[in-house]
Amino acid sequence: MINTKIIEIYDENDKDNILKVANYLKNGKLCAVPTETVYGLAGNIYCKEAIENIYKAKGRPCDNPLIVHVDSIDMANNLIKNKTDILAKLQKAFWPGPLTIVCEKNDNVPFIISRGLNTIAIRIPRNKVFLDIIKNTGAPLAAPSANLSGLPSPTSFKHVVDDLDGRVDCIVKSLNSDVGLESTVVSIVDDKPVLLRPGAITKEMLYEVIGEITIDEHILKKADSDIKVISPGVKYKHYAPKTNLILVKANKTKFALFLKNTLNKSDDKIGLITYLNEYYNDIPSVTIGSIDDEKELSKNLFSTLRDIDKLNVDVVFCRLNKDICNYDAFYNRILRASGFEVIVCE
Numbered sequence: 001m002i003n004t005k006i007i008e009i010y011d012e013n014d015k016d017n018i019l020k021v022a023n024y025l026k027n028g029k030l031c032a033v034p035t036e037t038v039y040g041l042a043g044n045i046y047c048k049e050a051i052e053n054i055y056k057a058k059g060r061p062c063d064n065p066l067i068v069h070v071d072s073i074d075m076a077n078n079l080i081k082n083k084t085d086i087l088a089k090l091q092k093a094f095w096p097g098p099l100t101i102v103c104e105k106n107d108n109v110p111f112i113i114s115r116g117l118n119t120i121a122i123r124i125p126r127n128k129v130f131l132d133i134i135k136n137t138g139a140p141l142a143a144p145s146a147n148l149s150g151l152p153s154p155t156s157f158k159h160v161v162d163d164l165d166g167r168v169d170c171i172v173k174s175l176n177s178d179v180g181l182e183s184t185v186v187s188i189v190d191d192k193p194v195l196l197r198p199g200a201i202t203k204e205m206l207y208e209v210i211g212e213i214t215i216d217e218h219i220l221k222k223a224d225s226d227i228k229v230i231s232p233g234v235k236y237k238h239y240a241p242k243t244n245l246i247l248v249k250a251n252k253t254k255f256a257l258f259l260k261n262t263l264n265k266s267d268d269k270i271g272l273i274t275y276l277n278e279y280y281n282d283i284p285s286v287t288i289g290s291i292d293d294e295k296e297l298s299k300n301l302f303s304t305l306r307d308i309d310k311l312n313v314d315v316v317f318c319r320l321n322k323d324i325c326n327y328d329a330f331y332n333r334i335l336r337a338s339g340f341e342v343i344v345c346e
């Protein structure tokens with residue numbers, strides 16, 4: 001059990017505390033930090049022990065590589081083999097921001113980061129506190145989401161404490177994550193760019209900048225754990241609440257009917273994820289946001305997934321009223337959280 005230090009940084013001008021965290025990282029300690037997507041668990045890429053400890057603290061499978069966070073295009077390019085046109089276009093259009101680019105690495109990338117792959121996943125975050133922490137550390141920082149492996153990614157300081165208190169050296173207490181879902185991951189290793197993980201930078205936004213982009217088949221369906229996949233992360237169960245979550249594609253009337261029938265038939269204790277201004281009598285529920293505000297739904301999804309476990313029910317239903325598009329970030333994550341269980345009521 002580690003004595004985890006809590007350091008409050010709400011403002012990027014809080015130089016003293018930013019330096020404190022940077023010093024921890026320089027010295028190979030692990031610090032959970034805010035980013036605009038989700039909180040990350042940062043470690044210095046040049047410190048082998050720090051990187052090993054990230055895997056230990058999270059209980060992360062050791063073949064799942066880490067995203068490297070840098071403070072500038074120069075710091076990124078120092079780790080990348082081929083500086084292609086596509087790379088430059090993506091960097092210019094979307095950095096700093098929630099886009100992770102997978103490209104060929106060069107020899108400056110320690111083996112412990114690439115884990116046998118010849119590629120690196122890299123991004124410049126937009127969160128000012130984290131950017132200043134990287135600048136003051138003076139080294140690229142590997143940072144997976146700061147949750148225990150398999151649990152929903154943390155979007156608040158409280159989520160990080162719940163998962164990692166006593167397992168890491170320091171947790172930065174800061175604002176909730178702005179986006180709420182992890183970065184978009186795009187691979188430009190081959191001639192044709194491939195979308196490996198949907199996020200706030202959408203396929204359409206990428207298309208505007210680099211043209212045609214294909215979607216990794218594993219986004220579209222569940223990956224079997226024994227098949228080789230391009231992005232190792234897609235084969236693990238992710239974002240799963242402990243409670244069984246089932247999605248129900250239905251309009252409000254059909255959904256009410258479905259609930260009535262289910263309550264009549266089943267002894268299971270039932271809970272709901274509901275939208276603002278949708279009420280179902282006496283059924284324990286967590287409200288996620290307005291049904292037509294996808295930004296808000298995305299921002300609240302992971303805290304909602306953590307909250308449904310506190311309802312103390314056997315199964316939670318969530319109504320979806322439009323076609324589920326797997327390469328749309330919100331639907332991709334909620335679909336994975338449900339273990340791809342969808343009931344269609346038409």
Ligand code: TXA
Nearest residue numbers: 037039040065066119120121144145182183231232233
């Ligand atoms: O928004 C984010 O990306 C957050 C914040 C902290 O930056 N980080 C994050 O990291 O979500 P993590 O480790 O939870 O997810 C990293 C994903 C995994 O699915 C991993 O398999 C993939 O990126 N990845 C990392 N390196 C890769 C590589 N060389 N090739 C393909 N996929 C890679």
Ligand code: MG
Nearest residue numbers: 144145153182
């Ligand atoms: Mg993660």
